[in-house]
Amino acid sequence: MLDLQRLRALHAVSVHGTVGAAAAALGYTSSAVSQQIAKLERETRTVLLEREGRGVRLTDEAHQLVSAAQELLAIVERAETELEERRGVPAGRLTIAAFPSAARGLMPRVLADLARRHPALDSRLTEVDPHLSVDLVAKGAVDLVVAHDWDIAPLPAPANVEQAVIGDDLCDLLVPEGHPFAGRAAVRREELGGERWICQPPGRVCHEWLVRTLRAAGHEPEIVHRADENPTLVALVAAGLGIALIPRLGRGPLPEGVVEVPLDPMPVRRLYALWRTGAARRPAIAETVRTLRAHWPGVSAHAPR
Numbered sequence: 001m002l003d004l005q006r007l008r009a010l011h012a013v014s015v016h017g018t019v020g021a022a023a024a025a026l027g028y029t030s031s032a033v034s035q036q037i038a039k040l041e042r043e044t045r046t047v048l049l050e051r052e053g054r055g056v057r058l059t060d061e062a063h064q065l066v067s068a069a070q071e072l073l074a075i076v077e078r079a080e081t082e083l084e085e086r087r088g089v090p091a092g093r094l095t096i097a098a099f100p101s102a103a104r105g106l107m108p109r110v111l112a113d114l115a116r117r118h119p120a121l122d123s124r125l126t127e128v129d130p131h132l133s134v135d136l137v138a139k140g141a142v143d144l145v146v147a148h149d150w151d152i153a154p155l156p157a158p159a160n161v162e163q164a165v166i167g168d169d170l171c172d173l174l175v176p177e178g179h180p181f182a183g184r185a186a187v188r189r190e191e192l193g194g195e196r197w198i199c200q201p202p203g204r205v206c207h208e209w210l211v212r213t214l215r216a217a218g219h220e221p222e223i224v225h226r227a228d229e230n231p232t233l234v235a236l237v238a239a240g241l242g243i244a245l246i247p248r249l250g251r252g253p254l255p256e257g258v259v260e261v262p263l264d265p266m267p268v269r270r271l272y273a274l275w276r277t278g279a280a281r282r283p284a285i286a287e288t289v290r291t292l293r294a295h296w297p298g299v300s301a302h303a304p305r
Contacts, residue, residue: 002043004076007069009036010048010058014066015141018055025095025126025141040065073140074278081282090284091120097128097136098146101230102271105250106299107146110291121284130155130205137161137274144288145274150209155272162280164289166271167296169249173261174233176240186264193219196242198233201226209267210245234258249299271296 012022013033023030041048048062058066084091098107103125111123128136130147137145138158148169149155157163175181181191192214199221200206207223214221225236230251233244238257247269254260273289280286 002065003036003040004072006036006040006043007065007072009033010040010062011066011069011073012141013037013049013056014058014062015136015139019049025136027124070140077140077276078278081279084283085281088283089120090114090118090287092284093122093124094144094284094288095124095126095142096144096146096288097126097133097142099130099133099148100127100228101247101250102146102148103127103250106271106292106295109299110288110295113291113295114288118284118287121287123288131203134158134161134274137276140276143275143279144285146271146292147274148205148269148271150205150267150269155270157274160277161274162277163272163274164293166273166292167300169247169269169271169300171245171247171263171267171269173243173263174237174246174254175243175259175261176237177257177259178240179243179259181243181261182259184261186262188264189213189217192217195222197221197223198225198227198236198242198244199223200228200233204228205269206245206247209269213267 009022009026009028012026013019016022016025019033019037020030023033026033037048044061044065046061047059048065049056050059051057080092096107107125111125114121114123126142128145130149133142133145133147134155134157136142138161146166147155155163173181173187181187197210199210210223211221224242227233227236230246233246234251234254236242237244238255240257245263245267249271273292275285275289
């Protein structure tokens with residue numbers, strides 16, 4: 001008899017790519033996940049993971065087990081959904097993945113509200129880039145995703161994933177005090193050529209938006225500094241090292257030496273909640289989506305301007 005929790009651990013390694021990432025997603029330690037897989041190897045008398053550099057590689061036998069595990073986990077999810085639906089109240093564990101600024105600016109008040117009103121619901125948050133999170137929800141690694149896209153880079157949603165709009169997050173141009181753009185009522189995108197940019201690394205949605213937008217306006221962006229977190233980008237702007245485009249959600253108050261200037265037209269990124277179609281009837285999903293949308297007006301109204 002195969003143990004479902006051990007199959008879940010192997011499935012998580014397959015989805016997340018490493019034992020450490022799988023452990024973080026499951027809420028376990030890396031050693032606990034390794035032990036689960038070692039027990040599964042003994043039970044099946046099969047090698048499932050092989051060392052590859054600093055990471056691991058799934059064997060062919062492991063991929064077969066992962067396919068079976070995905071089917072079993074889907075069956076368990078349907079059973080849990082039916083039970084929760086019969087009770088009519090949000091309950092059980094709900095795993096949520098959100099991109100960093102939503103995890104900071106939106107999710108704390110949403111999770112606190114859910115915990116206060118639904119004590120039987122065990123919500124657990126993981127911070128994940130939106131490029132990765134949609135795939136995680138499609139594969140069943142998380143239950144719900146909070147992601148975003150930009151006007152020129154729509155968010156792709158797989159066929160088995162549903163989505164709902166949470167709201168729109170406005171973005172501003174941040175420049176050092178004394179920059180020629182400081183004090184302007186607005187700056188057109190065509191005027192952005194020749195600037196030194198501070199931006200997130202390649203592969204991030206914000207980076208792709210900046211590159212596409214400037215190229216569409218006839219400029220090749222000169223990105224001189226890259227950082228993952230918005231507070232770091234803002235600090236680099238404050239030091240006079242370049243300009244940056246930063247969304248308002250989760251940005252926090254601007255430090256001295258940084259001036260906010262609107263772009264014309266103003267960039268907008270849209271926030272979405274995404275979940276698997278099979279879990280759409282689950283009260284925990286419906287209530288979490290409703291709570292996200294209910295809190296958004298208050299969050300966006302108090303975002304820095």
